[in-house]
Amino acid sequence: MTIANKLARAELVDMVPYQSARRLFASGDSSNKTNSTANKKVWLNANEAPGNGDYQVISENINRYPDFQPDNLLNAYSNYCGLERSQILATRGADEGIELIIRTFCRAYQDSILICPPTYGMYAISAENHGASTVKVQLKNNTLDLESMKQHVGKVKVVFLCSPGNPTGNLLPKEQIIQAIELFKDTAIVVVDEAYIEFSPEQTSISLLSQYENVIVLRTLSKAFALAGLRCGFTLASSDIITLLSKIIAPYPISAPVAEIASIALSADLEKMTQRVQDCNTTKAALTTWLNEQSWCSEVFASDANFVLFRCKDNNEKTRIFDLLVSKNILIRDQSKQLQLDNCLRISIGSEQEITQLKEVLS
Numbered sequence: 001m002t003i004a005n006k007l008a009r010a011e012l013v014d015m016v017p018y019q020s021a022r023r024l025f026a027s028g029d030s031s032n033k034t035n036s037t038a039n040k041k042v043w044l045n046a047n048e049a050p051g052n053g054d055y056q057v058i059s060e061n062i063n064r065y066p067d068f069q070p071d072n073l074l075n076a077y078s079n080y081c082g083l084e085r086s087q088i089l090a091t092r093g094a095d096e097g098i099e100l101i102i103r104t105f106c107r108a109y110q111d112s113i114l115i116c117p118p119t120y121g122m123y124a125i126s127a128e129n130h131g132a133s134t135v136k137v138q139l140k141n142n143t144l145d146l147e148s149m150k151q152h153v154g155k156v157k158v159v160f161l162c163s164p165g166n167p168t169g170n171l172l173p174k175e176q177i178i179q180a181i182e183l184f185k186d187t188a189i190v191v192v193d194e195a196y197i198e199f200s201p202e203q204t205s206i207s208l209l210s211q212y213e214n215v216i217v218l219r220t221l222s223k224a225f226a227l228a229g230l231r232c233g234f235t236l237a238s239s240d241i242i243t244l245l246s247k248i249i250a251p252y253p254i255s256a257p258v259a260e261i262a263s264i265a266l267s268a269d270l271e272k273m274t275q276r277v278q279d280c281n282t283t284k285a286a287l288t289t290w291l292n293e294q295s296w297c298s299e300v301f302a303s304d305a306n307f308v309l310f311r312c313k314d315n316n317e318k319t320r321i322f323d324l325l326v327s328k329n330i331l332i333r334d335q336s337k338q339l340q341l342d343n344c345l346r347i348s349i350g351s352e353q354e355i356t357q358l359k360e361v362l363s
């Protein structure tokens with residue numbers, strides 16, 4: 001055994017890290033480089049938005065540490081979401097928010113989180129990294145199984161809900177979110193992960209923050225704002241919760257260039273985001289209709305996000321479709337290993353042209 005493996009926390013040695021889209025297919029050729037050659041890949045596997053932004057960065061104060069929470073960024077997000085600055089924490093992506101929440105509320109090797117699979121993979125991975133255990137209560141018809149969740153009241157510290165869900169795509173009914181929050185009112189924090197909420201903004205749970213003390217809402221600029229490469233997300237909660245999270249986050253989590261670009265995206269460029277969302281919803285509707293007509297497709301999941309999940313007739317068809325696309329340099333995401341998602345694949349809504357390309361390969 002190497003000295004590294006001997007000294008490491010034993011459980012880390014065999015742990016499998018999050019299989020991100022970029023780890024599964026390392027992007028030697030970055031999709032966005034328009035000048036790259038023939039085997040340029042079409043990335044439809046990570047729910048990124050198509051198209052590049054156009055930002056100028058001023059490097060004036062780059063010799064200085066940034067503010068802990070840069071003013072320009074916090075003001076821009078406060079204006080965007082309508083909450084006070086004291087209720088907002090900017091983080092390195094929503095993923096860092098997930099990690100901070102678990103580290104803040106779960107004692108290692110004692111406490112647990114609750115997740116509702118099929119769901120986003122990072123909740124369980126972050127919990128495992130920290131030594132917290134994960135309780136699973138599966139979704140029932142893509143909605144919460146509140147009866148089963150009830151049995152875990154008092155036994156978990158954090159409950160992760162994802163609405164719109166990834167990889168399922170649909171919003172959870174608002175009444176169910178409220179019921180879950182009430183159920184865990186005195187015993188657990190309920191996190192509503194709204195990574196995709198810009199695709200149906202009127203469904204946000206933000207208003208619940210003023211009614212319940214045990215709620216956290218997670219947001220990101222990685223999806224509708226087309227800034228996955230920036231690594232910028234937001235944790236929204238009571239100022240008490242934000243104060244706690246602020247104690248364990250790194251001292252300078254948001255670099256000055258990130259704050260600059262993100263502030264522009266959230267203010268001057270805000271309309272670009274809403275236009276992008278509209279275009280995405282149009283392309284998504286057309287793709288959904290098309291998928292429903294294909295003989296190899298047995299089910300298309302309703303989507304309130306920027307991707308579509310569908311089920312293939314059987315495992316052979318799933319493998320055939322996936323491999324055929326890979327052979328044409330089109331990458332989508334295999335979700336078939338998730339609970340309930342046998343033979344399911346997920347397509348991110350890229351540009352209209354990218355989706356046309358995908359349809360042509362599969363026709």
Ligand SMILES: *Cc1c(COP(=O)(O)O)cnc(C)c1O
Pocket residue numbers: 047092093094095096120162165166193195219220221222228231232233
């Ligand atoms: C993409 C995604 C995140 C992570 O977003 P980042 O801000 O890029 O870290 C969190 N939750 C869900 C459900 C996601 O799909």
